[in-house]
Amino acid sequence: MLLQKLVLQNFRNRDDDTFDFSPHLTIFLGENARGKTNLLEAIYFLINGSGFRESREEELLCIGKNQANVEGRFIMGNGKRDFKIHITKRDGIVEKIYFLERTRKKHAQYMMDQTKAILFAPEHIEIINSSPDIRRAYFNKFISYYDGEYKKKVVNLENALRRRNKILERVKDDIQLKEELSFWNDYILQQATYITKKRGEYVEYLNDHPKLDHKEFRIVYLKNEVTLERFREVLEEERRWHRTMIGPQKDDFQIYIKDKNVHHYGSRSEQRLAVFWLKINEITYHESIYKKKPILLLDDVFSEFDKQNKKMVLELIEKYQTVLTTTEEEVIDLIDVPKKIIRV
Structure with missing residues (x-):
C-alpha cells in the first residue's frame, strides 16, 4: 500500500x-x-x-x-x-x-x-550507546508489533514485578514471605519463558542476516535466566534491596562487528552503521512475514x-x-x- x-x-x-x-x-x-x-x-x-x-x-x-x-x-x-x-x-x-x-x-x-512504517531517526543511536533498558524497550516494541501474546506477557511481567517487589518490602516473616512469593515466582517464570524464547528467536533472525556494507554484524543475547532455584539463591539479596533481582527485566543485547563490541569500542560511524543494520533487518523481517x-x-x-x-x-x-x-x-x-x- x-x-x-x-x-x-x-x-x-x-x-x-x-x-x-x-x-x-x-x-x-x-x-x-x-x-x-x-x-x-x-x-x-x-x-x-x-x-x-x-x-x-x-x-x-x-x-x-x-x-x-x-x-x-x-x-x-x-x-x-x-x-x-x-x-x-x-x-x-x-x-x-x-x-x-x-x-x-x-x-x-x-x-x-x-x-x-519503519522509522529512521537520529535518536536511535541510543539503542547502541545508552543503557540496557533502552535496548529492551526497542526489542519489546518491535516484537510486540508482530506478536500480541508477547506484548501481553511483557505487561503481565511488569505488573507481577511490582506486586512481588511490594511483598519483598512489606513482609518480614520468613515463612509468610516464602508463601506469598511462591505464587509470583511461578507466574513470573511462565511470562519469562515466553518472553525470552521470542527475544531469542529474533536475535537468531538477526544473526542469520549479518552483513551490511561489507561488514559482518552479530548480536549476543545476555539472558538473565529465571528458574525457581535461582529465586531461592537470590532471596536474601532481594530482601535487602526489596527488588526482584532476576528475570527478563535484566536482559541485555550486545552488538559486535566481528569481535569488536560496538557499544564500547565502536566509532561513531560504526555505531550508526549498527543502528542501520537493525533497521534494515526490520524491513526484511516485515517483508518476510507479510510479503x-x-x-x-x-x-x-x-x-x-x-x-x-x-x-x-x-x-x-x-x-x-x-x-x-x-x-x-x-x-x-x-x-x-x-x-x-x-x-x-
Missing part, C-alpha cells in the same frame, strides 16, 4: 492540514522547530497505532484541545482504502478509536489491514550520516515509498527519484 493523502486535525502543532504524497519520495523541507517531525509522527501514528515520541498519549493532541483526527488515504492496486484514528480526551483519559472506510474497527483488526513493502520514514538522517551511510539510504529510497524531513536544500539534488517537496 502507498500513502496518497494525510489529513490532520488538532494533532501536535497541526490544527487543520492536508498533505498529498508522491508514490516514490516526499520531502518535508524547513528549518528546525517547524514541526516536520510532527508530520512524520502523524504518518507513523496512523500506520502503527502509536506515536514515537510521546510519554503520554495526550501529548499527541494540540494544546488545549480534547479531540484530534488523523486520516489517511492509501492506494492498493487499482483501489483505495481510507484509514482514520480519532483521539479523544475526557477526564484525563485518552481513548483512540479506529476506523477503516468509516467503519469502526478494533485495534487488532485495524492493524491487520494496515501497512507498516509487502513498508513505508520508510526518515527523520533528518542526512545530517547524521557520513558519505557511505548516505549512499545506503539513497539506495533504500529507490526501493520503497519514503517520506523524509530535512533542513538541507542540497539533499533534494542528492536523490535521483521522482519526488515532491513540501516546504514547512
